[in-house]
Amino acid sequence: MQKISVLLFLAWVCFLFYAGIALFTSGFLLTRLELTNHSTCQEPPGPGSLPWGSQGEPRACWMASRFSRVVLVLIDALRFDFAQPQHSHMPGEPPVSLPFLGKLGSLQRILETQPHHARLYRSQVDPPTTTMQRLKALTTGSLPTFIDAGSNFATHAIVEDNLIKQLTSAGRRVVFMGDDTWKDLFPGAFSQAFFFPSFNVRDLHTVDNGILEHLYPTMDSGEWDVLIAHFLGVDHCGHKHGPNHPEMAKKLSQMDQVIQGLVERVENDTLLVVAGDHGMTMNGDHGGDSELEVSAALFLYSPTALFPSSAPPEEPEVIPQVSLVPTLALLLGLPIPFGNIGEVMAELFSGGEDSQPHSSALAQATALHLNAQQVSRFLHTYSAATQDLQAKELHQLQNLFSKASADYQWFLQSPREAEATLWTVIAELQQFLRGARAMCIESWARFSLVRMVGGAALLAAACFLCLLASQWATSPGFPFRPLLLIPVAWGLAGVIVYAGLLATIGLKLDPVLLGAVAAMSSFPPFLWKAWVGWGSKRPLATLLPFPGSVLLLLLFRLAAFFSDSFVVAEARATPFLLGSFILLLLAQLHWEGQLLPPKLLTVPRLGSSSSACLPRHSGAYALRLGVGLLLCTRLAGLFHRCPEETPACHSSPWLSPLASMVGGRAKNLWYGACVGALVALLAAVRLWLRRYGNLKSPEPPMLFVRWGLPLMALGTAAYWALASGADEAPPRLRALVAGASVVLPRAVAGLAVSGVVLLLWKPVTVLVKAGTGAPRTRTVLTPFSGPPTTQADLNYVVPQIYRHMQEEFRGRLEKTKPEGPLTVAAYQLGSVYSAAMVTALTLLAFPLLLLHAERISLVFLLLFLQSFLLLHLLAAGIPITTPGPFTVPWQAVLAWALMATQTFYSTGHQPVFPAIHWHAAFVGFPEGHGSSTWLPALLVGANTFASHLLFAVGCPLLLLWPFLCESQGQRKRRQPPGNEAEARVRPEEEEEPLMEMRLRDAPHHFNAALLQLGLKYLFVLGIQILACTLAASILRRHLMVWKVFAPKFIFEALGFIVSSVGLLLGIALVMRVDGAVSSWFRQLVLAQQR
């Protein structure tokens, strides 16, 4: 019963973390579904005839084109006030002279001299204000969010309908020059392109000078329809110097000359657009949603009059940035991109210089109507695909649209109507478009600070709870059941109250908020209980139980999450920290005098009791372990993958599958090495099991280890052979090879599953020998052979259970079979838990290994070796306290978590989306999965979080290992002289160190220790994710937030979820073994009775 409440308690703590993560995610990660539908020329966006009989004209689609050519000059981070004209007509005001003000003089001059030809707008940008997202917005007309849930994470190419795609499919020549981000976004779309590296933020001039070299010659050559020039200097200057720097003035003056030159060159059929993709803060950064970041400049100019009818407004108009997309599309005679939610700038459609007011209004209404039809079609398609949008608002908008559309159609049929009606139609259409956009923004593009803070607070509270409960769990008065029941009851009550409240108000139920409410309402009763039951009696200082070294390293690790450089370099930083930690552990052991026999250190001993710090291992042994660990860590670091390919960093060539290798000899050698690693792994596990004797057991799991595991290894090796040489197979065998590469991985996975099932069915792997005729009526439980040594061991060397059972046997046997002396000997009980764990881990590792590239098998071998060494090293520092309470020290848990992270990197992963191993989805499914998505997601997830899973499942080993190590090193030891009397009393028992049976002997302490271990591991993982959320929310304006921090957070969150599930599974497995051992004992008793 207690076991179940331990598991439930851990599950509840996990739930607290999940609720926090979900709450934070819903506020931080803006999500949207990417639709791949496209607008086409032939298909109008809605019912009704296209104006102007568009089929006739060559360059007309939904509307006749007004300009045949466009020059789009994109000046990165051109904030609105950089371009704002400086009026000097205020005599009282002192002239403001900031480096960035009034440097674009040509704009001002053109605006004053040619008001009908040019206009400046303040374009309102949607966050996130990072260049890639802005470029997506400027071409698709949509609101890119961080996760555009599209079909492909691996590349950045835009899959949505966009202007560039429309241009190329209409046969226009698009010439691009500038920022090479466009290369990733629109691969192969440009008829001519000059890309320049945008990577180095400190380089102000490479991109700009490169563009200037090509800009005018290209323009003069005339071989273009759309010319895009993306200047980066202003943005880089902002990042490097900030806007208040003389460099900025120089840069803006240079841009001014560019604009001046372009204005002089554009011809009558050409529209010149100068736009900033976003603004910048006072420090020159961008990415967030502050006023300075979201206001960019937009300037339009054409030698033909653009705005004949109206006078320019006093203050530049504020328009949404995405308005440019439908406007440009219709002006160029293209269909509006399918997913556009921008509103056309109606003024630009008012017609030529001599147009009548009536026809001008009609043209505006037509453009707006087309735009509205397109947006309505998009909303309809989008809401059919997902539930993001509010149904009620959507309904209102549809009503608005059908009314405006009906008005418009009615007007077309009776064209003699007054102009005023037309203006109402225009107003209605605009209202619809703005409403639609507002709704989309509401659901797609706003950080919810409240949710972010709430999520982070919930995570922090959960961490605190872990800390508190882990300290409390091993103290005697820990009430398992009430502690669990009360928070759950409160949580349920909170949920019911919240749901009732919502139901009475009539709002929609948000599962994320519901979870958060449940978590928050279940938290205070626990705290109260803790305060009453425990906290008030002890000083709060015991809440900070970390040893100084652990705290220091943990702080370093957490601080690293706040620096983008360190997040990028984590693959190298984690082994460094792990290595430091190992050496620190060694140094500490030495410092405490546990490594060397005290003889060496006797000179000044200040009377410290020498028996207390008896070295349990020789110094050289621990040193060897440490050096071996460092070596393994370093070797695993050779399998390093760069987060992105930069000149300074080269990914290891060993991460690629063997199939990609050319050269038969090297391939064969590598294949041999991989199979060798596999065999070594297998042999190591078998050797270990044999060492502790469990392999001799006739139970089904051990039979499986003997026969099933080699079969799995064989299957894996055969699959590798096929996969790496599939292209070289002779044609006759193609079908066979294809069939085998489907069957083999599935067979290995199936074997692993059956092995796990066998393990769960009969987890007790002991060898029982029964026989009559032994001299004494005794049951000998032999966990291992070898005498216990220390005083402490001897004091508790015979556990109650052991004696109790003996007496029970004796009593019952005497009753039932007075004449038959009987001996039952059970071997390998001492390692029964670890044997099950190790078997389970091996069974788990094989399918995971299959999902990776072949050469990763070496890393898996290293992983097992490394954790083995670490466990031994940690066991050297952990004293066994029988009969309990058992504790796992913090340094063990931290080292384990660090090693999980390190293995994540050394298996060739990086916390960025392009680095995900997509090929894992095709292991066993070479033809793909059809429409199902969960299976490939599962396979890729298992590949990505393999190390998290393995280490989390193996976490209970931290508790078990010190008991296992009891058998070593102590066999040689002689009895301390003082214990002879005791030794004489119990001569038999001394030969049998009880090892893991010590845990069984104190079931309460065992459960408490498992709970504590789980809580500690969850705390270490949880504090990492807390640091990630804090970094992401504090640095949400950082340049790298979408590139580094957000992916890191996502990977860390997913890793946490996988780890917590794995942890629960591991602990459940130990408990299953425990239960099985209990029933085994019971059966033994029953068998004796018969």
Next chain:
Amino acid sequence: MKDNDIKRLLYTHLLCVFSIILSVFIPSFFLENFSILETHLTWLCICSGFVTAVNLVLYFVVKPNASYKRSSLSHKVTRFLKCCIYFLMSCFTFHIIFVLYGAPLIELVLETFLFAVILSTFTTIPCLCLLGPNLKAWLRVFSRNGVTSIWENSLQITTISSFVGAWLGALPIPLDWERPWQVWPISCTLGATFGYVAGLVTSPLWIYWKRKQLTYKSN
């Protein structure tokens, strides 16, 4: 007696600090284009030489462990050779540890090795001077309650602070500040030097501060 000892300790330490400062300034008189960052390896060699020389001179002048019996010349020579071997061993050990910690294996071997040399200079040479080539004594000094004199105590402090400084020096390497001192192993050598200097300065003060609590049993 004790205060006198601490005063001597302070003076010797100040001399060591002074030697490091000299190693920064003196070479610029003889060598053109000398600067710590640009001709880092030269400075490493010079600094190592200076510190070794000062340590040796101090050892012969101050004689902190005067309890050694007179011994024959051959004994002295073997002792000296042993010291040299120990020093070399420690250099190689440090080199291996750096590589295990993630230093490049093949590129920058000379840089890594000189870093090992300078760290050995800061840690092994004082140990050799004070304790001789006696591994057991070293292990004793670097364990709890293992020190027997203020000299050993200060040795413990300076050695640990050199290691900590070198470790801290590795931390800024991944940062994208693009400073010339962020290159391997410059930040580490500078860290080790600062750590050593800090240890030299603080250990007499710390010992003075704690002089009431510190009792050395054997002396």
